Amino acid sequence: xxxxxxxxxxxxxxxxxxxxxxxxxxxxxxxxxxxxxxxxxxxxxxxxxxxxxxxxxxxxxxxxxxxxxxxxxxxxxxxxxxxxxxxxxxxxxxxxxxxxxxxxxxxxxxxxxxxxxxxxxxxxxxxxxxxxxxxxxxxxxxxxxxxxxxxxxxxxxxxxxxxxxxxxxxxxxxxxxxxxxxxxxxxxxxxxxxxxxxxxxxxxxxxxxxxxxxxxxxxxxxxxxxxxxxxxxxxxxxxxxxxxxxxxxxxxxxxxxxxxxxxxxxxxxxxxxxxxxxxxxxxxxxxxxxxxxxxxxxxxxxxxxxxxxxxxxxxxxxxxxxxxxxxxxxxxxxxxxxxxxxxxxxxxxxxxxxxxxxxxxxxxxxxxxxxxx
Amino acid sequence: xxxxxxxxxxxxxxxxxxxxxxxxxxxxxxxxxxxxxxxxxxxxxxxxxxxxxxxxxxxxxxxxxxxxxxxxxxxxxxxxxxxxxxxxxxxxxxxxxxxxxxxxxxxxxxxxxxxxxxxxxxxxxxxxxxxxxxxxxxxxxxxxxxxxxxxxxxxxxxxxxxxxxxxxxxxxxxxxxxxxxxxxxxxxxxxxxxxxxxxxxxxxxxxxxxxxxxxxxxxxxxxxxxxxxxxxxxxxxxxxxxxxxxxxxxxxxxxxxxxxxxxxxxxxxxxxxxxxxxxxxxxxxxxxxxxxxxxxxxxxxxxxxxxxxxxxxxxxxxxxxxxxxxxxxxxxxxxxxxxxxxxxxxxxxxxxxxxxxxxxxxxxxxxxxxxxx
Numbered sequence: 001x002x003x004x005x006x007x008x009x010x011x012x013x014x015x016x017x018x019x020x021x022x023x024x025x026x027x028x029x030x031x032x033x034x035x036x037x038x039x040x041x042x043x044x045x046x047x048x049x050x051x052x053x054x055x056x057x058x059x060x061x062x063x064x065x066x067x068x069x070x071x072x073x074x075x076x077x078x079x080x081x082x083x084x085x086x087x088x089x090x091x092x093x094x095x096x097x098x099x100x101x102x103x104x105x106x107x108x109x110x111x112x113x114x115x116x117x118x119x120x121x122x123x124x125x126x127x128x129x130x131x132x133x134x135x136x137x138x139x140x141x142x143x144x145x146x147x148x149x150x151x152x153x154x155x156x157x158x159x160x161x162x163x164x165x166x167x168x169x170x171x172x173x174x175x176x177x178x179x180x181x182x183x184x185x186x187x188x189x190x191x192x193x194x195x196x197x198x199x200x201x202x203x204x205x206x207x208x209x210x211x212x213x214x215x216x217x218x219x220x221x222x223x224x225x226x227x228x229x230x231x232x233x234x235x236x237x238x239x240x241x242x243x244x245x246x247x248x249x250x251x252x253x254x255x256x257x258x259x260x261x262x263x264x265x266x267x268x269x270x271x272x273x274x275x276x277x278x279x280x281x282x283x284x285x286x287x288x289x290x291x292x293x294x295x296x297x298x299x300x301x302x303x304x305x306x307x308x309x310x311x312x313x314x315x316x317x318x319x320x321x322x323x324x325x326x327x328x329x330x331x332x333x334x335x336x337x338x339x340x341x342x343x344x345x346x347x348x349x350x351x352x353x354x355x356x357x358x359x360x361x362x363x364x365x366x367x368x369x370x371x372x373x
Numbered sequence: 374x375x376x377x378x379x380x381x382x383x384x385x386x387x388x389x390x391x392x393x394x395x396x397x398x399x400x401x402x403x404x405x406x407x408x409x410x411x412x413x414x415x416x417x418x419x420x421x422x423x424x425x426x427x428x429x430x431x432x433x434x435x436x437x438x439x440x441x442x443x444x445x446x447x448x449x450x451x452x453x454x455x456x457x458x459x460x461x462x463x464x465x466x467x468x469x470x471x472x473x474x475x476x477x478x479x480x481x482x483x484x485x486x487x488x489x490x491x492x493x494x495x496x497x498x499x500x501x502x503x504x505x506x507x508x509x510x511x512x513x514x515x516x517x518x519x520x521x522x523x524x525x526x527x528x529x530x531x532x533x534x535x536x537x538x539x540x541x542x543x544x545x546x547x548x549x550x551x552x553x554x555x556x557x558x559x560x561x562x563x564x565x566x567x568x569x570x571x572x573x574x575x576x577x578x579x580x581x582x583x584x585x586x587x588x589x590x591x592x593x594x595x596x597x598x599x600x601x602x603x604x605x606x607x608x609x610x611x612x613x614x615x616x617x618x619x620x621x622x623x624x625x626x627x628x629x630x631x632x633x634x635x636x637x638x639x640x641x642x643x644x645x646x647x648x649x650x651x652x653x654x655x656x657x658x659x660x661x662x663x664x665x666x667x668x669x670x671x672x673x674x675x676x677x678x679x680x681x682x683x684x685x686x687x688x689x690x691x692x693x694x695x696x697x698x699x700x701x702x703x704x705x706x707x708x709x710x711x712x713x714x715x716x717x718x719x720x721x722x723x724x725x726x727x728x729x730x731x732x733x734x735x736x737x738x739x740x741x742x743x744x745x746x
Contacts, residue, residue, distance in 0.1 A: 125506075
């Protein structure tokens, strides 16, 4: 409240601008006030513009505007460029943080049940989203993770657990914020498309105890992956059972293989791959999303671990990737290895690259495949 | 990750700028790159500048800079003005949202135990911070609130509960984000200065089910207090026992007066005042912070309610306000009424006005006064 009135004082006669405006046909209008700027544009992840900019036109009132073509139902990210400098849209307080970059977000939804509506907060029973600290004996630290409890969780009935892992540079907030995990689960559970489940979203960077701002490093702004240089006593995969053990101790879970699934994107897909052969009878469902998971050729121990894993007949080994993903070759090599050994898996390929849009889709698909048999 | 590389593509040869830089003497340097801007300044809530701007000077590399005088330990907010337009500092991903305004934040801390350190994440046991949805039969909706569970909460031992209420325009995220409630409680509990307690931070706007972005209104950007016009079946005070009843049912609480405290700021201070005489034997500790709590003169029912409240001898009736607070007169009238009736209360007055800096201080003080006898 204090800052609001403070801001109003500063801004003087600046007109109130609404941005973005989602039009009824699904097109989106961006508005931005700046009477002195020379060039203003919008950058975003809309199909329409991909990695180029949408130039805004200046109106007489100093408000720059541009309207997109109708967009498909989706959650979109964007930022505004003013004379070459990247900014958050000052009219839109909805932002996501990805590592140390903030972007504005908005959702296009045309009808109930479409992708936009799946990512929105609807009038359905909502689960609880908690930031909890757990002890990791292997890493020798306390660490923060995010836990989703389904709406029907009451501490009495046991639920299955999905372990949901982020990518390189992400943290324990990534799947909840960028990935819309609680909205997706709330909506899928309400529609009867997913089984009610606990979702555990740990921090996959062992050198960090928590996300920026919640770690003990204060308000240090990470330079991309700088925090991965800090070093840690063990890797994510080596320390992973600390998480499973803590969750099984502190929540009412189905404490056996059929009640456990693990999936992750990019680096977290690599973690999922490593976890699959490192702990072969701990999980029944694996999901490798755009996975940084490299097959080890001419490695007898790896071959043996993979043989043990598939001899134990996991219920699902799922690989998903976009056609334009820069990790496609690595995933192709992984599938070749599985094919050579006649290890059964499911494969899902769609458009697009190494982007959150795809990971939200993969979570939606994977969540509907698990804990049903 | 996708947006990060995307941003890098856009920004081209832009130099990497670090901002803010907290210098060892407690002064703070802001840096901002913009080779074409005419005038750049910083606005913030530092004592040094109050409601005026700190002009930045342009260097040869297109980076504008300014350094403050040494600042006292505190959490500060600021934004950057570029040719009259207010922006978030693009080098600082730490932001707070107040209603629909984003501001950057940073913390100055000089030594362990100072105010800055009290608001920081330290290497102490951490409580759990959860966003939970509860049913409000009185309002006929499900609603979201934030719950802090102390580090030693295990579902077996019962803990006292502090109900912590936000002001006009705030929501269930305000005390956790702007108010640093979980950091303050973690640190006070670790230092043995506060009793381990559950802290419940509800949404004090009955027309809203949740904070912006988590409510069912989608990504609507509220215009100040517009959402208070939506209407609701009952007021916050009328529906308040729904919250207490739900908390007592779902958490291991001390379900009696000596285990309950309520405090709030501004509108939430008014709610605390109303709750105090409406439910006179439900809470033992009351904290009115910069309270919008108006005495009802010539109102026999009010007089009777207040008489009942104080006849029941609550353990603490605490009133706190800053010398420059615009609600000082209202608080003076409230204290006059209490004095006239010889109703005992404690009064705390400090510098400053109707600002979060003071509310963090008041929470720190109040949390140390409750549940100790």
